[in-house]
Amino acid sequence: MKHYRALIVTLGVSWLAIAGPACADDGYDLWLRTPKAVAGPAAVTAIGDSATIRLAADALRRALPAGTPAVTVATAGDPQVAALRLPFAGLGDEGYLVRRVSLGGRQVLLVAGNSDRGALYGAFALLRAVGDGADAAAVTLRSAPKVKLRVLDHWDNLDGTVERGFAGQSLWDWWSLPDFDDPRYTDYARANASIGINGTVLNNVNAKADSLTAPYIAKAAKLAAVFRPWGIKVYLSARFSAPIELGGLKTADPRDPAVAAWWKAKADEIYRAIPDFGGFLVKANSEGQPGPRDYGASHADGANMLAAAVRPHGGIVMWRAFVYAETDPEDRAKQAYSEFKPLDGKFADNVLVQVKNGAIDFQPREPFHPLFGAMPKTPLMIEFQITKEYLGFATHLAYLGPLFAETLHARTGRKPGETVADVVDGSAEGHRLTGMAGVANIGRDRDWSGSTFNQANWYAFGRLAWDPDLDPAAIAREWAGLTFGNDPQVIATTTAMMAGSREAVVDYTGAFGLAHLMATGHHYGPGPWVADLARPEWNPTYYHRADRGGIGFERGASGSDAIAQYAPSVARQLAKPETTPERELLWFHHVAWDRRMADGRTLWEDLVAHYDAGVAYVATMQSQWQSLRGKIDAERWQKTATYLSIQHREARWWRDASLAYWMSVNQRALPAGVAPPEHDLAWYKAQSIPYAPGHTS
C-alpha cells in the first residue's frame, strides 16, 4: 500500500498534466513505449562514466519491467568485464552482447560492447527483446552492424520547409538554434540510436550555401552536441558552388588550388566547431545543382577535392550518383551508370558513391540499380527514400520493408550469389567504408512521420541498415509489438496489413514495372497522360510509351539497351520479355496489350486485375483495422482509420484515372464484370491539387 501511495505522490504533478488533452496517445513515443503494465525502476548499474553509458543505463531503467534481474552496462575494456573472456572479438566498435554473467560475485545481465556506443545499442536490443515478450533473465544477444554508416538524409531547407516532407516543418528550428536546445532533439536522437542509426545529414541535398556560414555551423554544432552521446554524427549537404557564393571566388572548379584551399579552410572551420563532424553529402550536376562538370572536371575530381579537405579530420564524402543531364537524350535510366562506371577506381578512399536503389527515382517498384556490382573498386552507399514521395505521401499506408529488402536481396549477377546487400555491406569486395542512406520521413508533426504506420518505415530502414539480411516481415512484427503492444490479434492483424501494403500501391498506381506515372511537380495522384513538359524525361508518356498496340519502355537491344548495363547473366535474363520477371516487364520491354501472361490472361486483363487488387487490398486493410477498434488507443486508431478511408478513395482514383487513360490509348473495353471508371478521362485530367505538401524546390 505504501508503494502505491508513494507512487501517487511522485506522480502528482505529471499526472495532472495527463488530465488535459496533452497526453492522449498521439504517437509521439514511437516504438519506445514501456512494454509492460506499470514499470518500476529495474536495478541497473553502469560501469564507467561516459555520457553514452549513462544514457544506456537510463534507457533500461526507464523501460525495463519491474522484476527484471539486475542489469549492468559496461564496456569490454573494464577489467571485471575483460576477465570474463566474452566473445567481444569481431564486434567492432559498435557491436554488443547481452549475457547473463557473474560479476563481482553477483549474477547480472551484462550489456556490453567494445565501446560505449556498442553498450548503448545493446541496451536497446535488450529492450526490443523484452518488448517482444522475451524473459529478460534468459536473453542472450550478440550482434554487430554490417554497414558502417547508417544515415538519415534530411531534405530540410533552412526556411523550415522539407522537400518531399509530409510530416510538418523541419525538426530543426534554425531560428532558435544554437541557443535553444529543444528537448525534441534528444528524443530524435534516442529514437535513432534505438534502431542503430549513427548519422544524420541535416540539410537538403538541394543545398543552400548559407548552411556553410559561421552562424549555421554554430547551429549544426549545437545539434551535433546533443546527438553525440547517442552515437550520432552530423553531416552537411554541401553546395558545390559555395566557394563562389561565400568565398567570392570566380570559380568552383575542383582543380583550381584556390577552390581546394577554400574547402580545406571551410572543413577546418567546421571541425573546430564539430570535432567529430561526419563529412559532406553532395548532389552535383543533377537537376540544376552546380558541380564539377560545369568546368569539364569529373565527378571524381569534385569528390576527391572535398575528400581531401575532410581527410585530415577523418571525414568522408558521400557523392550522389543521381545524375541526369537535361541536355542528354540518352535513356534517363542509363545516365548514372554511363557517367560513373568509368570512374570506378578513381575515387579517394574516403569517398562513397551514393546510389539510389533504382535507376530512376524511388518509384513504388524499380529494378535494382545497375551500378550495384559494377563499380567493385568503389564503396557504393545505397540510398532509399523513407518518405513516400511516390507512394501516397503520409496519407497512404505502405510498409516499405519489402521494398528495401527487394533491392537489397536482388542478385547482381556479378559474382555467384552476390546480392546488392553484399555490395552495400562491403562483403563483396572487402570494402570497410560502407553505408546506407534513407531520405527521412521525419518532421515536426506530433507523430514524427505523419502517421503511425510511417514510423515503421523509419524503423525498418534503421534495422535493415544494421543488418541488410533481416526479414522485413520479422521487422514488422517487432515494430508492431513495440508500437501497439503484445496483443497477438493486434500484431497478427497489423503485420498482415503491412505485408502486402507496398505491393498494393504498386498495383493501384500501375503494376508490371510501370513507373513515373504521377502528376507533375508535387507527384501526388495519377498523371499518365502528361506529355507536354519541356524535357522528354519529365513526362509520364516517356516512361510508359503506351500506344494502340502495346505498352512499356523497350530497354533491350532494340531499344535503349539499358539492359546491357547489368551483369551478363542478368542481362541475358532480362533481354527477352519471356524471361523477364513479370513484375518488371514493362520497365524493360514494350509489349503488346494482348501479350499472354503466365496466368493465361492477357497483359491488359492482368493490368486491370492488378488495379482492382490494389484497391481491394486497401478495402481489406480498412476492415482489418476496424477489427482492432478498442484494442488500440482511440487517437491513433481514429487517425489511421481516417487515413485508410482517404487511401481507399485515392486508390480508386488512381485506378479509374489510369484505366480511363489506357482505354483512350488502346481503345479496348474493360474485361467483363470490371467496374468502369467513375468519371471520364477529361474529368481526371481536370483535377488539380494546389498547395500539396513537400513541393519546395
Place this chain on the structure above:
Amino acid sequence: MKHYRALIVTLGVSWLAIAGPACADDGYDLWLRTPKAVAGPAAVTAIGDSATIRLAADALRRALPAGTPAVTVATAGDPQVAALRLPFAGLGDEGYLVRRVSLGGRQVLLVAGNSDRGALYGAFALLRAVGDGADAAAVTLRSAPKVKLRVLDHWDNLDGTVERGFAGQSLWDWWSLPDFDDPRYTDYARANASIGINGTVLNNVNAKADSLTAPYIAKAAKLAAVFRPWGIKVYLSARFSAPIELGGLKTADPRDPAVAAWWKAKADEIYRAIPDFGGFLVKANSEGQPGPRDYGASHADGANMLAAAVRPHGGIVMWRAFVYAETDPEDRAKQAYSEFKPLDGKFADNVLVQVKNGAIDFQPREPFHPLFGAMPKTPLMIEFQITKEYLGFATHLAYLGPLFAETLHARTGRKPGETVADVVDGSAEGHRLTGMAGVANIGRDRDWSGSTFNQANWYAFGRLAWDPDLDPAAIAREWAGLTFGNDPQVIATTTAMMAGSREAVVDYTGAFGLAHLMATGHHYGPGPWVADLARPEWNPTYYHRADRGGIGFERGASGSDAIAQYAPSVARQLAKPETTPERELLWFHHVAWDRRMADGRTLWEDLVAHYDAGVAYVATMQSQWQSLRGKIDAERWQKTATYLSIQHREARWWRDASLAYWMSVNQRALPAGVAPPEHDLAWYKAQSIPYAPGHTS
C-alpha cells in the same frame, strides 16, 4: 487505500505514456490546467442535451477539484431554473451566472446562461475563479460580454505557412481536411471558448481565391463543425477579385450585377456547407490586394455588395481600414482616415469597419487610431496584433495586455469621457454590432504560441474582448495562476516580469513615439538607417526623420497635419510638443536633440537612458526568472530562460545599433558613463538574417 489502488488501475495506460518524453510539461495545456492536486470527478449534472451544455459539464468534471459541491449546468429556459427567477435579464445570449441555489430540493452551484453558450462561458468562469483560489461553494459570478464579435484573425496561408507567424506551421492541415479531424482542433476550440473568443477567420487577409473553391469550403466546414459546439463561428478572408479568378468574369467591380450575383451564389454555397458561417473579412486596395478602388468604386460599395450576399444568412462583413496607396504621397498615418471618414453612414448595417489600434502598423507603441470616434454611424471593430511581428517574434517576452489596454482606455475627445473602448463596445453610439479582432499568435508548435509567455497575449486578448475595461495587471495575475499554479512567489514574480515587459521593448527599440525602425521584410532587429527602399513610407528614415538638429515626424500644422484628424480637444493637446505626452512626442513632432524633457535632461540623454533601461529590464527579468528555478517545471523553465538570454542579447543589439546610428546622424557623444555600442555602425548595417520566420508574402 482502495481509492488509490483504483486510481492506479484506471491510470495504467495513460500513466505509461508519461514515462516517455511525451508528457514533459511542454506547455500544450495552456492555462487549462487542473488547479489542485489530484483532481477527482466532481458531481456535475447537465440539464438539457445540447452538445455545448455537455461540453460545459465535461470541462467542469475534468478540472474541478475533488470535494467541490454539486454543480448543475443549465440554461435559463429550463422550467426548474426559470422558477428561481434569477437575474438573467441583460445577460444576452452569451452571458452567464453562477449562483448557489436550491434546485429540486438540493443545494447546487448553478452555472447557467440564457443560451448553452452562456452556460459554457459560465463553466470556464467558474474554473478561472477556482483556479484563482476561490472556494467553489462561495463563488458568485455574473457577466456578459461587452463586445459581440470576439475574433481571432489567422494570417494562415493555404500552403501551411503563416504570415507573421512565429509558432510553426498553420494549425489547419488543409491537406488532410476535411477527412481528418485532428484532435488539436478541439483543443484549440476549448482554449478559445475558455476565454470567450467566439469567432475565427481561418485564412490570411492576403487571401487566395482558392479558399473560396468547393474543396476549401468543405475543409472550412469541417473545422466549423468542430468549433460549433464551442460557440465559435468560422469566417473567411475573401479575395476581392475572386469573381474574376474563380468565376471567369471580366471584372470584380462591385457595381456590376454579375459580380454581385457571383458573390451571392458563392455565399449561398458557403452557407449550404456552413449554416452559421460568420462572414467575410476583406483587405482591399492595400499593399497590392485588389479592391473596389480598382474600378473607381468606394470601399463602401465593395463592402455593401458583399454584405448583401451574406445578409440573407445573417452574415456580416469585416472591412479593413488598413489602406495606404503606394501612389499617395500623403503621410501614411493619415490615409485610412482620409479614405474612410467620408464614408461614415454609407455602410450597410451588417458591415463593420476594422481599424488597427494605431494608424501605422502594430508598432510597439502607437497613439490610438484617429478613426476611433470619428465615424459615429459605423461600427468600428478594433484590430490588435497578438503575434509579435514588431516586438521580438516568439522569442522576446512582451506582455501585450498593457498595449491593448492603452489603446482601449485612450480618450477620443469626441464626447466627454469617451474612450476607444466605448467606441469598440458600441456604448458610445448604441451600436449593437461590435467586434474586436486579434491577429493570432497560434501555430502548430507544441506550446501553440512559440513560448509560454506568448500564451498570455492570446489569453489577454480574449479576456479584453469580453470586457475591454479589465485591468491588464489583473488579467496577468489570473493567467499566471492558471498557467504556473498558485505559488504566491511564482505569481508575484511572473506578473512583475510581465508588467513592464512591453515598455521594455519600446525602450530598447526606440522610445518617445519612435516607430517603424526595424529591418526590412522580416521586420526583425534594428534598421533605422534603411533609406533606399522604393517607396518613401517603406523606409525607417521616413518615420524618424532624424537629422543633425533633431528627430521625429512633424504631424502638426507645420508638418503633415495628421493631428487635425483627432477630435479638437485631443488635437489641441497634441498640437504643441509641450502638451504632447512625452511617450508619443516623436510620433507627432520633430524636436531638437537638445530639447529639455520633463525630467530636466535633454531628449538625447533621455533617449539613451531609455535604451539602457530597456536592456536592464530584460536583465532583471532574467534574474527574476532564475529565482523561480525549481518552482516551475524544468521544460518550460528552461525554454523561457533560454529565450530571455536571446532577448537580452538582442535588446543590446537594438540599443547598440540604434545608438551607433543616431550618433552618426546627430554627431553627439554619449552622455558620461554610458557604454558605447559594441561594434561600429558599419557592423550593424552589415548584419542580415536569412530565413527569418513569418515572412511569407
